[in-house]
Structures are given as structure tokens and as C-alpha cells.
Amino acid sequence: MVEMDAVSSNVISLQSVSKQYGNETVVRDVSFNVQAGECVVLVGHNGAGKTTLMKLMLGLTRSTSGSVEVLGGDPAFSASVAQHKTLGYLPESVAFYEAMTGVEVLRFYAHLKGATNLDCEKLLEMVGLGDASKRRVGTYSKGMRQRLGLAQAMIGDPQLLFLDEPTTGLDPILRRHFYELIDGLHKQGTTSIISSHALSEVEARADRFVIMKAGVMVACGTLDELYQQVDLPVQLKINVASGEASVIAERLGSDIDINKVNNQSFCLSCSSDEKMPLIRRIAELGDAVQDMHIIPPSLDEVYSHFMKGDQS
Ligand code: ATP
Numbered sequence: 001m002v003e004m005d006a007v008s009s010n011v012i013s014l015q016s017v018s019k020q021y022g023n024e025t026v027v028r029d030v031s032f033n034v035q036a037g038e039c040v041v042l043v044g045h046n047g048a049g050k051t052t053l054m055k056l057m058l059g060l061t062r063s064t065s066g067s068v069e070v071l072g073g074d075p076a077f078s079a080s081v082a083q084h085k086t087l088g089y090l091p092e093s094v095a096f097y098e099a100m101t102g103v104e105v106l107r108f109y110a111h112l113k114g115a116t117n118l119d120c121e122k123l124l125e126m127v128g129l130g131d132a133s134k135r136r137v138g139t140y141s142k143g144m145r146q147r148l149g150l151a152q153a154m155i156g157d158p159q160l161l162f163l164d165e166p167t168t169g170l171d172p173i174l175r176r177h178f179y180e181l182i183d184g185l186h187k188q189g190t191t192s193i194i195s196s197h198a199l200s201e202v203e204a205r206a207d208r209f210v211i212m213k214a215g216v217m218v219a220c221g222t223l224d225e226l227y228q229q230v231d232l233p234v235q236l237k238i239n240v241a242s243g244e245a246s247v248i249a250e251r252l253g254s255d256i257d258i259n260k261v262n263n264q265s266f267c268l269s270c271s272s273d274e275k276m277p278l279i280r281r282i283a284e285l286g287d288a289v290q291d292m293h294i295i296p297p298s299l300d301e302v303y304s305h306f307m308k309g310d311q312s
Helices: 050-058 078-084 102-113 120-126 142-153 172-187 223-230 245-251 272-283 299-307
Strands: 010-021 024-035 039-044 065-070 087-090 160-164 191-195 208-213 216-221 234-240 257-259 265-270 289-295
Touching: 010 050, 010 191, 024 050, 024 065, 024 191, 024 208, 024 216, 039 050, 050 065, 050 087, 050 160, 050 191, 050 208, 087 142, 102 120, 102 142, 120 142, 142 160, 142 172, 160 172, 172 191, 208 223, 208 299, 216 223, 223 299, 234 245, 234 272, 245 265, 265 272, 272 289
Parallel strands: 039 191, 039 208, 087 160, 160 191
Antiparallel strands: 010 024, 010 065, 208 216, 234 265, 234 289, 257 265
């Protein structure tokens, strides 16, 4: 997690933001800050308000109430247009002129953004489209269009990147390549806001998560902070010598919640408060324990906890 002065390094600040379409409130009283260099992931069911939040931060729509501040200004006002050059946006659905080649598309967007001296071929190389740069976009696969969308978002080295479900349509290798690109941008100080349904994919990559449920922010924090809020059990997996698992598990005592015993290992479940005392007891077993893995709750479990009771 990025450690910085919380006041001065906020690049985004949302205070009690609500958005209504007609009579429907699709974002309700949401507040959070994003610090420079952070990677914040927005998660939530379909229709939870993730894209609307992005559009509010991009100035593509205005809040009904509350304040949105991005890079020190309100992104919905034209006076802040200069700031837009420092923003990159990959929308959920990317659509390009089919008759243009990849490199022509990038030049077109670079022109719109006022990015001069941009090496579009190099940008296409970065996203793995070097060989297809002179092919018409109409001949691109879904994954290739998605990568062209990412290249478009990266035009002009944006300070802030908004990526709405960026890995949709990418195969596993391309997904990994995509996150390597994002990691590289973070090392240069880029801040990113990513909306995603791929929880296992973003789990280890985000600094913080904003969990949305029907327009309401139900949680915001690092994975560790979210673990503490939900207090889900931690699993410990103990490896022992072949045939010893049952005997050693019994030596630990009957008060412990032991499950999944097999020939060479067994699993324990405990609350986060019980974890360290339990680890000390396991250490007392000495050489009988060959290895131990601590398995915290997954983001998927944390997310399901916050969504409990939601039938949508
Ligand atoms: P998904 O995961 O499906 O992309 P999301 O979390 O991004 O969903 P939003 O696209 O922000 O959700 O939509 C939130 C709610 O706002 C939905 O009920 C949607 O129908 C509604 N909505 C979005 N844009 C508009 C609009 N322009 N006019 C009316 N309602 C809208």
C-alpha cells in the first residue's frame, strides 16, 4: 500500500456523492479519496454503480449532490478541461472506426488529446499489437480491440488511468501481460481506478478496494482492513510426515476446529484473533510439523460477505 500524506496527496476526493437518473438514485452518498500512485479497484454486482462512479470522476456526468474533485478541480467543469489531458480512460465497451488501422486510430485519439510527438507504433508494440498496427480494426479480434483500447487510454502518459473492466475478452496470457503493463505504469507513479468482476485477478494487485452494492459503498479499504471488518476464519494447512496427520492433529487438542485431514496434512480454521496463539501451539509440536501454510480469506469470500442478503 502506498504510504503518503493523506491530505496533500489525494488526487481524487469524493464527498457524499449521489447521482440520480430520473427518480432512480444509482449512486448514494459515496465518499472516498484516492492517493497519488494508488491502484484502487471498484467491485460490485452488475448495475452497482461502478461505471457511474468512473464517469463522475471523469467529468462525463455530473453528481446530483456532493462534490467530486479530481487533480484539484471539478472534472465536470470546462475550466478543468486541461486536466483531461492527464486522464486516460478505457470504457467498458470499446468501439473504433472499423476502416481505420490500429495506428491510425491511435493517431486520431492522440490528435484529439493534443499529444504531439507520440510514437504510436511504440505504444502498439507495448500492448502486443506491433504486428497488427497496419491492419484495419475491422479485422481485429475482441482481445486485440481491448488492447487497442488500452493503448488509447495510455496516450500522453496519463497521470490518472480509469479502466472499466479492462481484461474482459483477454486470454490468461494477455491478462498477465496487461497487469505487467499496469505495474510498469504504477512504478512511474500513475494512479489507476479499475472496475472489475475478476476478483481473484485483482486481489493481489490493488492497494485498496471500493465495494459497491446497489449504488451504496458498503466497504472501502485494503484487503487487510476488509479482513478485519468481516472477521472471516483463517485457514492453516499443516504438512506432516506420511501417515501422521490424524495422530498429530489429535495432539493439538480437541478444542481446535480441525478439518480436511488426509494422509500427510490437515487444515485448521480459526478467527484472526486466535491465529497467533494457535501458531505457537503448532510450533510446540516441533519437527513433527514439516510445513505450514496460512490461507487468509479470499477477496471472493470477503466480497460475498458484504453482498450477503443481496438477492439481485
Ligand atoms: P456493470 O458491472 O454491469 O457494468 P455498473 O456497476 O458499472 O454495472 P452502472 O453502469 O454504473 O453499473 O449503472 C448503475 C445503474 O445506473 C444501473 O441501474 C443503470 O441502469 C443505471 N444507469 C446508468 N447509466 C444510466 C443512464 N444514462 N440513464 C439512466 N440510468 C442509467
